[in-house]
Amino acid sequence: MKNTVHIRTYGCQMNERDSEAVGALLRDYGYEISPDESSANVVIVNTCSVRQKAEDKALGKLRLLTAGKRTRPGRVVGAMGCMVQRLGTRILELVPGLDFAVGPDRCAALPALVRDALAGSAAVVDTRRNGHSPAPPTGHTTRGPTAFVNVLFGCSRGCSYCIVPAVRGPEWSRPAPDIRREVAGLVAGGVREVCLLGQSVMSYGRRQDVWGQAPASPRGFAEPFPRLLEALSEIDGLARIRFTSGHPAGCTAELARAIRDLPPVCEHLHLPLQSGSDRMLGLMRRGYNRAAYREAVDRLRAGSPAIALTTDIIVGFPTETDEEFECTRAFMEEIAFDNAFVFKYSPRPGTPAAEMPDDVSAEEKMRRNKVLLADQERRATRILAALVGATLDVLVEGESKRNRSRWTGRTRTNKIVVFEPAPGMRIGDMARVRVERATGLSLIGAVVS
Ligand code: 5AD
Ligand code: SF4
Numbered sequence: 001m002k003n004t005v006h007i008r009t010y011g012c013q014m015n016e017r018d019s020e021a022v023g024a025l026l027r028d029y030g031y032e033i034s035p036d037e038s039s040a041n042v043v044i045v046n047t048c049s050v051r052q053k054a055e056d057k058a059l060g061k062l063r064l065l066t067a068g069k070r071t072r073p074g075r076v077v078g079a080m081g082c083m084v085q086r087l088g089t090r091i092l093e094l095v096p097g098l099d100f101a102v103g104p105d106r107c108a109a110l111p112a113l114v115r116d117a118l119a120g121s122a123a124v125v126d127t128r129r130n131g132h133s134p135a136p137p138t139g140h141t142t143r144g145p146t147a148f149v150n151v152l153f154g155c156s157r158g159c160s161y162c163i164v165p166a167v168r169g170p171e172w173s174r175p176a177p178d179i180r181r182e183v184a185g186l187v188a189g190g191v192r193e194v195c196l197l198g199q200s201v202m203s204y205g206r207r208q209d210v211w212g213q214a215p216a217s218p219r220g221f222a223e224p225f226p227r228l229l230e231a232l233s234e235i236d237g238l239a240r241i242r243f244t245s246g247h248p249a250g251c252t253a254e255l256a257r258a259i260r261d262l263p264p265v266c267e268h269l270h271l272p273l274q275s276g277s278d279r280m281l282g283l284m285r286r287g288y289n290r291a292a293y294r295e296a297v298d299r300l301r302a303g304s305p306a307i308a309l310t311t312d313i314i315v316g317f318p319t320e321t322d323e324e325f326e327c328t329r330a331f332m333e334e335i336a337f338d339n340a341f342v343f344k345y346s347p348r349p350g351t352p353a354a355e356m357p358d359d360v361s362a363e364e365k366m367r368r369n370k371v372l373l374a375d376q377e378r379r380a381t382r383i384l385a386a387l388v389g390a391t392l393d394v395l396v397e398g399e400s401k402r403n404r405s406r407w408t409g410r411t412r413t414n415k416i417v418v419f420e421p422a423p424g425m426r427i428g429d430m431a432r433v434r435v436e437r438a439t440g441l442s443l444i445g446a447v448v449s
Contacts (some may be wrong), residue, residue: 004034007043008046013244014426015048017149018080022080023139023141041074042114043065046081048083058083066095066309072378076099079102080103085168098311099117103127105136108130147193159286160352161284176210177211182221189246192238193427194238194240200247204225233264240264246286256300256302280320311332315345328372339380376394391448393431395409416442425447
């Protein structure tokens with residue numbers, strides 16, 4: 001019988017992508033990859049370290065799985081990802097019975113580790129850095145019309161609260177021809193939309209030569225990231241390109257021009273703000289202030305007035321006053337974000353911010369969190385309602401999970417649209433949909449062609 005592997009993923013899109021690549025790699029080694037945990041005899045948990053709550057969840061899950069080995073002899077339980085990198089061998093004390101644990105740089109070691117664990121070998125923890133070579137696995141398993149593609153690994157920005165540079169290492173960019181090849185391969189297999197991934201994705205190619213022999217840029221782009229967007233735009237059959245996450249420093253005139261002029265590049269950007277107070281932004285070491293963030297947004301909107309902006313906010317950063325919190329609130333309304341993820345500050349051991357007192361109480365963090373989410377809900381409802389009557393391009397993604405007779409897709413601005421499928425419609429089609437109603441978080445529409 002084939003060995004069946006289930007991968008459970010916590011955390012960001014980088015982790016989702018790593019899980020997929022590991023799945024593809026294990027499949028090449030003869031394992032079956034299953035979305036069902038109970039039937040799998042190998043379970044791998046891909047962990048996140050960004051906040052303590054994320055670690056607690058992954059630890060709880062891992063302990064449940066290892067405890068369950070008593071009634072399932074022979075089952076293998078492993079961990080991968082950022083929390084493994086942060087904890088190192090300590091993870092074996094926190095999760096007794098764990099078979100293996102690998103850091104984000106060691107995905108390629110998994111086939112050998114799974115094989116050895118199935119054969120009953122002792123627990124292994126591998127958090128070595130691979131020094132950027134060999135590159136991580138690049139396989140894909142999902143067959144939908146959209147795919148994630150890594151372009152930049154690690155992060156060298158050094159925001160004071162963030163564990164990512166410590167667990168994912170310094171920033172480095174994949175060679176552009178490799179990315180092009182991977183995207184072209186995905187498109188040949190039916191993918192219509194790619195989302196390029198990096199912690200600070202517009203820094204792509206700023207620290208390394210990513211081109212080798214640089215091809216001419218037909219539209220005169222000189223900066224590496226806009227140039228990458230241009231190169232990918234030339235791939236026949238690729239309908240859409242997204243990228244995440246952004247940083248205001250990357251919102252240059254060339255990037256604004258790329259979003260405006262390259263047809264596949266979508267009018268949506270996730271641009272984490274974190275705070276609307278200049279004092280907080282300084283303590284967070286974000287490398288911009290309110291005015292610079294505003295200018296970045298203005299540059300993008302000057303080229304693409306309909307661009308959707310989404311963001312991340314941290315509430316209750318050390319010493320944040322109520323007044324400073326209100327600055328964030330007002331600035332979020334000023335920018336009019338389409339969506340926002342709000343996080344309660346969580347000190348991460350070893351980061352500069354962890355040296356400061358975590359002096360905003362849990363109740364106050366909760367209150368600020370709720371206030372921002374309520375504001376955002378009202379704002380999102382208003383923004384969606386303004387789209388009623390518009391006819392939009394929608395990439396058809398398949399049946400709606402809530403109602404199987406309806407289908408869903410996304411607009412170029414990343415809004416979810418629910419509609420009755422037209423006769424003969426297929427997943428991956430591009431449809432024109434007229435918006436009839438807006439509900440809380442999505443749009444209801446009718447296909448017009
Ligand atoms: N505490 C709370 N939120 C954090 N984030 C990153 N580090 C922390 C932390 N220590 C948030 C930021 C980032 C998102 C992915 O997670 O908002 O953009
Ligand atoms: Fe963390 Fe800043 Fe890097 Fe984002 S850009 S991952 S917040 S250090």
